[in-house]
Amino acid sequence: MLAIMPRHKGTDHLYGDLRRRIAKLTEEAERRAATSRASFYIRKEGAGQVALVGLPNVGKSQLLAAVTSASPEIGEYPFTTNSPNIGMMKFENIQIQLVDTPAVTGKDSRVWLNNIARNADLIAVVVDLSNKPVKQVETTLQELENIGIIPISTKITEATIGKRQRRMLIIANKSDLENSDASTKQLSSKYSAQFPVISISASEGNNIEVLKSGIFTALEIIRVHTKSPGQKVDLTDPVILKRGSTVKEAAEEIHKDFKSKMKYAVVWGSGKFDGQRVGQEHVLQDNDVIELHV
Numbered sequence: 001m002l003a004i005m006p007r008h009k010g011t012d013h014l015y016g017d018l019r020r021r022i023a024k025l026t027e028e029a030e031r032r033a034a035t036s037r038a039s040f041y042i043r044k045e046g047a048g049q050v051a052l053v054g055l056p057n058v059g060k061s062q063l064l065a066a067v068t069s070a071s072p073e074i075g076e077y078p079f080t081t082n083s084p085n086i087g088m089m090k091f092e093n094i095q096i097q098l099v100d101t102p103a104v105t106g107k108d109s110r111v112w113l114n115n116i117a118r119n120a121d122l123i124a125v126v127v128d129l130s131n132k133p134v135k136q137v138e139t140t141l142q143e144l145e146n147i148g149i150i151p152i153s154t155k156i157t158e159a160t161i162g163k164r165q166r167r168m169l170i171i172a173n174k175s176d177l178e179n180s181d182a183s184t185k186q187l188s189s190k191y192s193a194q195f196p197v198i199s200i201s202a203s204e205g206n207n208i209e210v211l212k213s214g215i216f217t218a219l220e221i222i223r224v225h226t227k228s229p230g231q232k233v234d235l236t237d238p239v240i241l242k243r244g245s246t247v248k249e250a251a252e253e254i255h256k257d258f259k260s261k262m263k264y265a266v267v268w269g270s271g272k273f274d275g276q277r278v279g280q281e282h283v284l285q286d287n288d289v290i291e292l293h294v
Contacts, residue, residue: 041115046088046095047240048219051117052171053144054126055136056103059173061085063126063202064100067212084112091212093236094223104143117149122219123168129180129199133172133187151194169196169218171211176201222286224250233268233289241284248280251292258292266291 042049052060064070068087085100101116102109117123125140127133144150145163152165170191172184184199191197198214200207222245223238239253247265251258268274269288284290 041119042084042086042097042099044097044119044121046097047091047216047221047223048121049097049099049119050122050124050215050219051113051120052098052100052124052126053104053113053117054140055105055128058126058128058136059202060100060126063171063173063200064098066202066205067208068098070098070100084116089212089215091216093238094216094240096212096215096219104140109143110147113144113149114147117144117147117166118164120166122215123149123166124171124215125168125195126171126173127187129172129174129183129187130177133183134190137170137187137191167218167220169198169214172197172199173202175199175206176204222284222288224284225287225289226254227289227291229291229293238287243286245284246280247278247282247284247290247292250284250290251280254292258294261294263293265293 052063054060064085064087067089070085070087083102087098087100088095089098099116099120101112104113123144125137127136127140141151148163150160150163150165151168153160170187172180172187174180175184180199184197188197196214196218198207198211200211202208220243222241222243224241224245225233225235225238227233239250241250241253247267248262251262251265262280265278265280265282267276267278267282267284267288267290270283270285271278
């Protein structure tokens with residue numbers, strides 16, 4: 001209408017009113033689109049984000065309830081989870097975020113998985129040991145590949161080009177049911193060379209602490225504790241770093257100016273002896289204590 005409206009003094013008011021209406025409608029549309037995009041994104045919290053994925057009725061929601069304080073809806077019927085549920089899992093002195101996603105074969109699951117699984121630090125494939133678990137893993141991995149997500153690999157092939165690679169593990173749930181041991185052996189035989197396979201019972205609480213430790217290991221992170229010269233170390237709030245990180249990377253994570261101003265560091269844990277003076281390229285280990293001198 002603006003394109004065909006004649007411009008003269010008599011139409012100035014109408015022209016201005018139309019421009020304001022168009023601007024308002026455009027702003028509202030952009031706001032709705034932004035809200036829609038945000039609804040499919042789960043902000044990371046804690047030391048890492050783990051996406052729980054799998055087929056219907058494998059016990060993902062039961063698992064989330066068993067290891068966090070979350071209270072997701074739990075049912076015997078399929079597709080109980082229609083939108084993501086989030087909980088924080090305590091492991092020793094850190095918290096790890098778990099995201100229970102809708103079943104991978106659900107009608108709208110791709111909308112959620114496209115964002116959550118791509119953003120997650122680790123994907124936990126949850127299977128039911130009582131119902132052909134090897135086939136469940138195959139189906140889940142195929143559904144993930146259909147949206148461009150594959151297990152992390154050191155080999156670059158034509159199949160990996162353009163795909164988002166993610167660390168994964170398998171959680172074999174319902175170990176309290178009959179024949180679960182045989183199913184676990186089948187899973188381990190097929191996949192243990194590629195993924196960690198951890199057998200649990202979310203409903204009975206079996207092997208939950210082993211699972212927590214396994215998730216922490218699979219995230220490939222370390223905890224580093226800092227202390228000021230002459231002060232006691234605080235072990236309650238560690239710095240989270242990637243496994244293999246150096247003193248220099250730790251200093252940068254603590255404060256952006258520390259990397260350039262640091263003279264040396266003193267390390268307790270991974271040094272040849274406690275209180276060893278080390279350089280910036282010293283590789284840190286889990287639960288090291290470092291004292292930075294700038």
